[in-house]
Amino acid sequence: MAQSANAIETPRTAKLAFWTLTSMVVGSMVGAGVFSLPARFAQETGVAGALISWAVAGTGMLMLAFVFQNLAIRRPDLDAGVYAYAKAGFGEYPGFFSAFGYWASACVGNVTYWVLIMSTAGALIPALGEGDTVLAIVLSSAGLWGFFLLIKQGVKEAAAINRIVTVAKLVPIIVFVILALFFFKPSVFAENFAGADYAGSLFSQVRGTMLATVFVFLGVEGASVYSRHAKRREDVGRATVTGFLSVFAVFASVTIVSYGILPMDQIAELRQPSMAGVLEAAVGTWGMVFVSVGLIISVLGAYLAWTLMAAEVLYVAAQDKDMPKFLARATKADVPVPALVLSTALSQIVLAITYFSDDAFNFALDLTSALTLIPFLLAALFAVKVAFGRDGRGERGTSKEMTVAALAVVYTAFLLFAAGLEFLLMSFIVYAPATILFVMARREQGRRVFSPGEAVLLAVSVAGAVAGVVALALGWIDI
Numbered sequence: 001m002a003q004s005a006n007a008i009e010t011p012r013t014a015k016l017a018f019w020t021l022t023s024m025v026v027g028s029m030v031g032a033g034v035f036s037l038p039a040r041f042a043q044e045t046g047v048a049g050a051l052i053s054w055a056v057a058g059t060g061m062l063m064l065a066f067v068f069q070n071l072a073i074r075r076p077d078l079d080a081g082v083y084a085y086a087k088a089g090f091g092e093y094p095g096f097f098s099a100f101g102y103w104a105s106a107c108v109g110n111v112t113y114w115v116l117i118m119s120t121a122g123a124l125i126p127a128l129g130e131g132d133t134v135l136a137i138v139l140s141s142a143g144l145w146g147f148f149l150l151i152k153q154g155v156k157e158a159a160a161i162n163r164i165v166t167v168a169k170l171v172p173i174i175v176f177v178i179l180a181l182f183f184f185k186p187s188v189f190a191e192n193f194a195g196a197d198y199a200g201s202l203f204s205q206v207r208g209t210m211l212a213t214v215f216v217f218l219g220v221e222g223a224s225v226y227s228r229h230a231k232r233r234e235d236v237g238r239a240t241v242t243g244f245l246s247v248f249a250v251f252a253s254v255t256i257v258s259y260g261i262l263p264m265d266q267i268a269e270l271r272q273p274s275m276a277g278v279l280e281a282a283v284g285t286w287g288m289v290f291v292s293v294g295l296i297i298s299v300l301g302a303y304l305a306w307t308l309m310a311a312e313v314l315y316v317a318a319q320d321k322d323m324p325k326f327l328a329r330a331t332k333a334d335v336p337v338p339a340l341v342l343s344t345a346l347s348q349i350v351l352a353i354t355y356f357s358d359d360a361f362n363f364a365l366d367l368t369s370a371l372t373l374i375p376f377l378l379a380a381l382f383a384v385k386v387a388f389g390r391d392g393r394g395e396r397g398t399s400k401e402m403t404v405a406a407l408a409v410v411y412t413a414f415l416l417f418a419a420g421l422e423f424l425l426m427s428f429i430v431y432a433p434a435t436i437l438f439v440m441a442r443r444e445q446g447r448r449v450f451s452p453g454e455a456v457l458l459a460v461s462v463a464g465a466v467a468g469v470v471a472l473a474l475g476w477i478d479i
Contacts, residue, residue, distance in 0.1 A: 033112065033215050033216045033365065034173060034216055034250070034251060034254055034275075035116065035173075035272070035273035035274070035275045035276070035291065035294070035295045035298065036116065036212075036272050036273055036274055036275075036361065036365070037212065037216065037251065037254050037255045037258075037274070037275070038254065038255060038258035038267050038270065038274040038275055038277075038278050039267055039268055039269075039270045039271075039272060039274030039277075040209070040212045040274070040362070040365075041053075041209055041212065041255045041258075042258070042259075042264045042265070042267035042268040042274075043208075043268045044199065044205055044208030044209045044212075045195055045199055045205030045206065045208060045209055046192050046193055046194050046195025046196065046199060046205065046259070046264055047189065047192050047193040047194075047195075047256065047259045048193055048194060048195065048202065048205075049195055049199065049202055049205030049206050049209070050209065050255055050256060050259070051256070052202070052205075052206050053205075053206050053209040053210070053213060054213070054251075054252040054255070054256075056206065056210075056411075056414075057209075057210065057213035057214075057217065058248050058252070059407075059411075060407070060408070060411030060412075060414075060415075061213075061217045061244065061248075061411075062241075062244060062245075062248075063380075063404050063407045063408040063411055064376060064379075064380065064408050064411070064412070065241050065244045066241065066404045066408075067379060067380055067383040067404060067405060067408045068379070069241055070383060070386070070387070070397070070401050070404065070405070071085055071379070071382070071383055071386065074386050074395075074397065074401075075088070075386060082098060082099075082102050082375045082376070082378075082379050083095060083098050083099035083102060083313060083316065083317060083375070085098075085378065085379040085382040085383075086098030086099075086375060086378035086379060086382065087099075087320075087322065088382065089378065089381060089382030089385055090378060090381070090382070091453070091454070092322060092454075093438065093450070093451075093453075093454040093457055093458075094378060094457065095322060096317070096322050096323075096434075096437075096438045096441075097374060097375075097378075097431060097434075097457075097461075098374065098375040098378050098379075099313055099314070099316075099317040099322060099323070099375075100431065100434040100437070101371050101372065101374050101375045101427070101430075101431060102313055102371075102372060102375045103310050103313040103314055103343070104346065104371050104430050104431075104434075105218070105368050105369075105371035105372040105375075106306045106307075106309050106310035106313070106343070107310050107343050107346040107347045107350065108346075108347070108350050108364055108367050108368045108371060109215070109218065109306055109364070109368040110144075110303055110306050110307060110310075110347045111140075111347055111350045111351050111354065111364045112215075112361060112364045112365050112368065113299045113302055113303050114131070114140035114143060114144070114299075114303075114351060115130075115131035115132065115136075115140070115272075115354060115360045115361045115364060116131065116272055116273055116295060116299065116361060117131070117140075117143075117295065117296055117299045118130075118131035118132075118136035118139065118140055119131035119136075119271060119272045119273070119361065120272075120273055120276070120292045120295050120296065122136070122271070123271065123276075123288070123292070130271055130272065130360065130361070131272075131354075131360055131361065132354050132355060132357065132360035133355075134355070137351055137352065137354070137355055140351055141348060141351060144344055144347055144348055144351065145344065145348075147303060147304065147307065147344075148307075148340060148341070148344045151304065151307060151308065151335060151340060152331075152335055152337060152340065153333065153335075171294065172275075172290055172291050172293070172294025172295075172297075172298075173250060173254065173275075173294070174250070175290070176254065176275055176278075176279055176291060177250070177253045177254060177257055179279060179282060179283055179287070180257035180258065180260065180261055180278065180279070180282060181257055183261060183282040183283065184257060184260035184261070185260050185261065186260065188259070188260055188261065188262065188263060189259050189260035191263060191264075192259040192260075192263065192264040193259075195264065196264045196265050196268075198265075199264075207417075207418045208418075210414075210415055210418035210419070211365070211366045211369040211370065211415075211418065211419055211423070212365065212369075213251075214369035214372065214373070214415060215365050215366075215368055215369045216251050217244075217251075218368070218369070218372060254275065258274075258275075258278045261278050261281055261282050262278060262281050266281075272361050273291060273292065273295045275291045275295075276288040276289075276291035276292050276295070279291050307340070307343060307344070310339075310343040311335075311336045311339040311340045311343050312336070312339075314327045314336070314339035314342060314343070315327060315328060315330065315336035315339045318339070318441075321441060321444075321445060322438075322441060323437055323438075323441055324437055324440040324441050324444060325441075325444055326338050327339045327342070350364065350367075358478060366419070366423055367423060367426055367427075367430075369415075369419070369423075370419045370423035370424065370426065370427045371427055371430060373412060373415050373416050373419060373427075374427070374431075376412045376415075377409070377412040377413065377416065380405060380408035380409045380411075380412050381409055383401075383404070383405035383408060383409075384402070384405040384406060384409060386401075386405075387401040387402040387404075387405045388402060422471075422477050424464070425464055425465075425467055425468030425471055425477065426468055426477070427464075428461055428464030428465040428467070428468050429464075429465045429468040429469060429472075431461050431464075431465070432461045432462050432464070432465035433465070435458060435461070
């Protein structure tokens with residue numbers, strides 16, 4: 001999730017090289033979420049379902065990676081990636097929703113990091129529980145605002161830490177896969193192949209893992225968000241695909257090798273980070289400690305990166321006058337403090353909500369993934385318009401571009417279905433109030449607030465939010 005150390009320390013006026021952009025994608029995708037994969041998958045599916053899930057997710061996300069690659073080349077005039085594509089393709093209000101949804105997903109995703117780190121410490125300090133106790137939330141809140149103060153001092157201070165963790169967080173993941181293969185038990189793997197009784201049909205198993213795969217693949221669009229800094233536009237697309245392919249095998253391996261260590265139902269019951277429990281079963285206590293330390297290091301880097309990514313999205317949208325102008329302010333140290341404050345505040349609100357959740361980590365993970373689906377879908381739909389020459393330029397793409405864009409749309413539409421009505425309504429609860437920012441921006445410019453089409457979209461979002469609140473109040477939706 002989010003940018004790498006190189007991206008953090010690069011001024012907005014600098015030009016990023018291919019390998020810097022690639023490291024942004026790799027640093028984005030290799031976050032703390034991978035440490036949770038064994039239990040999350042085992043809660044939903046066996047080996048067969050996991051293999052299909054990764055095949056579907058890998059293919060779908062690769063199509064999205066190709067979409068960002070194609071758009072970076074075909075529409076070099078559009079900066080800030082996901083948000084810019086939605087705006088260019090469907091208007092200012094959908095573009096605003098895309099920017100806000102992507103920003104909100106980054107903020108909610110940051111909450112998962114604090115839940116994970118407190119759950120990790122909870123193995124030694126019972127009062128921290130699984131990251132959702134009062135003490136855990138208080139300490140996490142202190143961490144939220146402590147990092148805010150660090151980043152507020154300037155990006156160079158943040159980058160000094162992130163340079164170390166970008167490489168260090170990869171070590172425990174690779175070591176985990178190697179050790180798991182060494183202690184791999186074919187008989188256990190075979191027993192886990194079809195899945196446990198609680199997993200349901202194969203289709204249900206695959207559907208149940210989709211949001212988890214979206215979560216760990218967030219960041220595939222990281223290079224496109226900073227596309228305006230690239231030395232060459234072609235590098236943005238190449239970096240996106242290269243970064244994606246380089247980490248896909250790691251993610252799938254972490255999940256699959258775990259099925260050869262413990263029975264599926266035991267993996268499902270492991271506390272997060274579940275990689276620690278799997279490695280403990282394989283090599284003993286030191287394995288748990290090793291992974292736990294790796295998780296903490298990973299959280300430091302991932303949190304810094306995604307906090308800056310979130311602030312960047314608001315800052316760029318405000319620069320384009322799609323957000324209130326107060327969010328377009330930055331300090332001499334190149335830190336967009338108002339956007340940073342708003343990002344930290346949203347994370348704080350969601351962190352407080354996790355106290356009322358039955359499963360704080362999975363709630364934050366699923367909501368993070370669900371919030372990104374509309375921005376991804378709009379980007380894929382815009383890619384279709386570009387491929388068919390319907391983006392106002394009249395330049396039709398190749399049949400390959402058309403196929404890739406169409407498959408990306410099908411995949412993101414399937415993700416919306418897989419998320420289910422529960423998280424769709426939860427997303428509306430987050431999206432609808434955000435319109436206040438859109439109204440502020442329009443009034444600052446002395447413009448009409450809503451066109452007829454935008455008013456319809458507003459009505460749909462408000463209706464969805466109301467339905468979501470009612471469903472929560474009546475207990476139809478559990479968090």
